[in-house]
Amino acid sequence: MRKWTTALAGIAVLSLGGITLAACNSGEEMVEGGIDNIRLMNADADSANWITHGRTYSEQRFSPLSQVNQETVGELGLAWYADMDTARGQEATPLVMDGKLYLTTAWSKVKAFDAATGEPLWEYDPQVPGETAVKACCDVVNRGLAAWNDKLYLGTLDGRLVALDRDTGEVAWEKVTVDQSKAYTVTGAPRIIDGKVLIGNGGAEFGVRGYIAAYDAADGEELWRFYTVPEGTEDESSPAYLQEAAATWNTDVLASSDAIGGGGTVWDSMAYDPELDLLYIGVGNGSPWNRAYRSPGADGTGEGDNLYLSSIVAIRPDTGEYVWHYQTTPGETWDYTATQHIILADLEIDGRERQVLMQAPKNGFFYVIDRATGEFISAEEYIPQNWAEGIDENGRPIEVAEARIDKTGEPALVMPGPLGGHNWHPMAFHPGEGLVYIPAFEAATIYDPEPDWKPDPARGFNVGFNLGAGDLPPDMGIRKQVYGTVKGKLMAWDPVAQEARWTVEFPGPWNGGILATGGGLVFQGNSGSEFAAYDASTGEKLWGFPAQTGIVAPPITYTVDGEQFVAVLAGWGGAYAITADGELVNDQGPVQNISRLLVFKIGGTGELPEQPELARLPLDPPPSRASAEVIALGKEKYARYCAVCHAPAAVGSTVLPDLRRSATLANKQAWLAVVHQGILKDNGMVSFADSLSEEEIDAIREYVIKRANEDKAIERPAQVARR
Template sequence: MTIKNWALAVTAWGALSLASCDALTDVMGDDGITGAMLVGAEADDANWMTHGRTYSEQRYSPLDQINAENVGSLGLAWFADMDTARGQEATPLVIDGKLYLTTAWSKVKAFDAATGEALWDFDPQVPGETAVKACCDTVNRGLAAWGDSLFLGTLDGRLVALDRDTGEVQWETVTVDQSQSYTVTGAPRVIDGKVIIGNGGAEFGVRGYVAAYDAESGEELWRFYTVPEGTEDDQSPEYLQVAAETWNTEVLAGSDAIGGGGTVWDSMAYDPDLDMLYIGVGNGSPWNRAYRSPGEDGTGDGDNLYLSSIVAIRPDTGEYVWHYQTTPGETWDYTATQHIVLADMEIDGEERQVLMQAPKNGFFYVIDRATGEFISGEPYTGLNWATGIDESGRPIENPETRIDKTGEPALVLPGPLGGHNWHPMAYHPGENLVYIPAFEAGWIYSPQANWKPDTARGFNIGMDMAANDLPPDLGIRRQVEGTIKGMLVAWDPIAQEARWSVDHSGPWNGGLLATGGDLVFQGNQSSTFKAYNAASGEELWSFGAQTGIVAPPITYKVDGEQYVAVLAGWGGAFSTSTDGGLINKDGAVRNISRLLVFKLGGEAALPAMPELAAMPLDPPVSRASAETIAAGGTDYARYCAVCHGPAAVGATYLPDLRRSGALGNRGTWASIVHEGALSANGMASFSDSLSTEEIEALRAYVIHRANEDKALEGASDTEQVARR
């Protein structure tokens, strides 16, 4: 039976209240997870069988045992420490009373969902040097289930099928060209026995695609490329011929060719009635369109399909159906890979099947998911790159922010982290509200002259990343801090306005869960996990998690008792691309990676929080010339800042290079950066991108920066300003 037939059949039992997956098994037979179960997941309130709980990705559960009246008595039921002190972004799955999750480095763990008893774990042994191919930490966002198997995408690009009972490998297949800087961090989806997975790596110059694999064998069934290859002809798929007309194809196929980007690294949703899979497509490579698609005058031109687009395809064949491009000719890293939510609602007196998204560019979109027709779009956060969206659905751009045309730097809002990043939204059908983990953070986009691609190790964005380095003065840093905001926004998709919002102390906060108990759950950068009233935003409950939370919560039921679970652990793009927590009103954020599980009356307690011990700031004397330091700073911004922080101010869980013992020894520094002595820890060799002289200039730059900050230690803000 196909998914389309299942979609028709499921309406016959959609009114059933299925207490657990056992009830589904009684109906469907002992076949493990089936298509009917995934299509009917909305009626199964006990389990969380797919990434967004249902194919519609609403992240809403009707469970109401925990509700606005009694959530104050919610307590910790059990917790489990993780063995990976990196960013934790996964959504767990719960099936038949067992909880399955992924952690950083693509590891998998299974627990008894009620007691926390560890059942099995799996380590795919991702090579440490893969870490330098990941723009945004060694994260993983989750699993997919079909039959008796679980499916995992690994950071180094493999798709692995595991036995759900034992964790044993059933098969694995490589889904990417591992000689290029591809990564896989997103959760697969399964539709009718086809495991669908995308990939990341646009910043490093790869070509994006999504592909389907047979759940039984791992055989690739189809592949859908999101950008043209540059050599399209009459035999090429029509949708790629159309796309090629919007690019300078020499950029894609010439002597300095790069892949163009457009990676499908996260969001997907599926409508079984329409039999359409919706994918979110990422940014261009490089970001600066003037290099991707120059016009006759040498400045940027062309929409560059299908970058920054929502694309509808057929899951059986990978056939293109329609697309909607949120940011034509994107040049600001405005991906459309953010969470996609499907819902049915009445708009202007007409029942509409809609698709909703709050992509990076700051607009909230409501789109007809059958046709791709633009219905409405309004800003959900601060922005200055556009003044609105016209009737055709095309943005009305601010020409001053079009740095690919002006060739001049511009402060643009949102910046490359967007107004909303990967953190999932939630939709409450009773309130008809979409809850968005939004923020405001601008960036100076500065075109880099004479830029050339480096597909080995470098960030291929065509921008001067050093233009955003903050000076060491804490007074200035705190001024910048005041411009960066984080908030939970309850968005009315019909009125296209916020009904309420809650301010956070920083911008990088967790994904969301809405429940039938009139609750919205979210973790945050301030190391707390909170419950809010879904209608009003009133804070009803809070738990001190000891670590920043970026992952989304889930809820499930075992033996009649409701639980709420969230994977805690600070990390991801913002945590490594900021100054170690200074751009956060609550100070440095820790990584203590744990799974936290709650129930009413839970009495478990976390151990005491360990002290944060920082290495001393005691650098050697800076003796290099200003020219050497400047050159090292330019290379540091391109090759090092994404992991070790802008201006060499590191995060709390990756090495702060200003405090490294290797700074004082040229040979030790070279053995790490040039020879790859610490590749097993994720620090690969950069010898294929940087010469020994350039690597030594990097050391000179970090020494210089360490001395600057050493001179300011212990000084007040006023004293620091005076010294400068």
């Protein structure tokens, strides 16, 4: 029930769901043009601006703007662009308020521009220490800001929450939100509800315990913290929801001295329903991935659902009180996170209107859930998968026994792999079409359980599987065929019929987030270095722009003085980009990183500079003379400690240095200086002396030398090696 009342001071306030939404509840005096509960509640009607991450609390990423439409989109041109100063992955959603545009870039930097002209207004660099990069599984990215009153709020890679003055970029306050001695990172955008800044964290692969916390927007005081997995020491004094979770884990292992946290990080998605007063969070994977090590049963194989991993959890934003949960992948063991984009909508299902929550998590199924109760409504696979025969009437997967590798202990080719059928890239919902647009892809992985695996909280990628150093076939044609099985697509999904309406195929995976508009358009960038617009009804491509770099971030749209603009942050990077063969990420060749904000309008006449030639280093390794035993040791250690940044089998990406082309390969002492002594820690390459001996580090060098010689022999095209 909604009703307007009048505050004593004459300010309109909204009573909704028993909550009175005043102009400002954070203890700060409201300023002209500031963001408060009323503006956030009415963001859907504020089409000129983009004031919160998903444009509205429902996270639909739909704008009613229609000046750019199916008839006029052909006239769309570049209005202005701004080069970024970081050549790493760019994943942020900009915010636009009252003619000014604000965005974050890689390394957690913030920039402000005049939204119409591109004039730089201010910038802020939180000076994240370079060595923090080794804690980030998936590039040094940042996905955006939150706004409240006259401030902006930023989560930094090293775990700080920073409040900035919106007009000047000056720091108002900052708060450390994590234990910085552990491998926590923050890459997601905060959200704000009633003067509370909500932020989670990442780091499950490196052994942390996940949580989300709320901080006072006025001064950064922590108000509550909600842990997503138990410690293993819960008793009757513990919160009831954690007692319930503990019953689904092997708590002896979880609480043991060598336990590494359990995982369950809340590293991206959130949504909020003001009427129900429920905050929805998506919870990530377990730590380690392999449940046989994380939560073994009496026979040593994986056991238990391990709540609240891979779950959507509803909580009260005022107190952090647990309300309900739905687990998409019980007993998660494949890195099937439920941190993917959550969308709220009202849909007519079986003849009645339902308040639903929708998600396409990594596991390959599209879920429709009752957002008031957590009741399962429906789920169907949106991409091919082989780990489950389907979802039963209770919403539980019907698992394929061979895919349950934590039970069999045997390697298996599982679809989807750890990149999922859909990753962090935001979807969009078009209420007029009734369609959800999914940036989906198909990619299988061989999960090979590691025998006698032990956790390494210092530097190890704690998964419990060998994923990272498989030998590659010597024939480049075969390699291209293998990469050709990894597909990317834009899917228009009918959530009521649970089927695809239309699909657009792309040259490769890891394509950008989505924007849907009232002009009947869907905008998306892709790994083929193009930004394009499609007919929202049919998927027909109506317009395209050569962006010179892969685009993974989602677009936004806004108006200034009645003129509509479309903006997207371009810059190739992220998990797939840093771990894939840089020559074979798609069938169009290498994708380089040229980080820019691109802004378009009808009649725009701007042009980008000529695309620079891809920088190349020679593939000229020393001869491979090490013994088979040394190379085998190096292969094993490379898989665990190096592949997450430098790509499996040392194939080399276009974002981080290609080790096969490193000058240090020919110089053992120079290699040790980098890997053992950490002389390049300010660039993100820290010392691994706590985890690897000098002998093991040199064995890694010998393995990379062998791989470089193999690829030189088949005359691989040169790759870029660029930070």
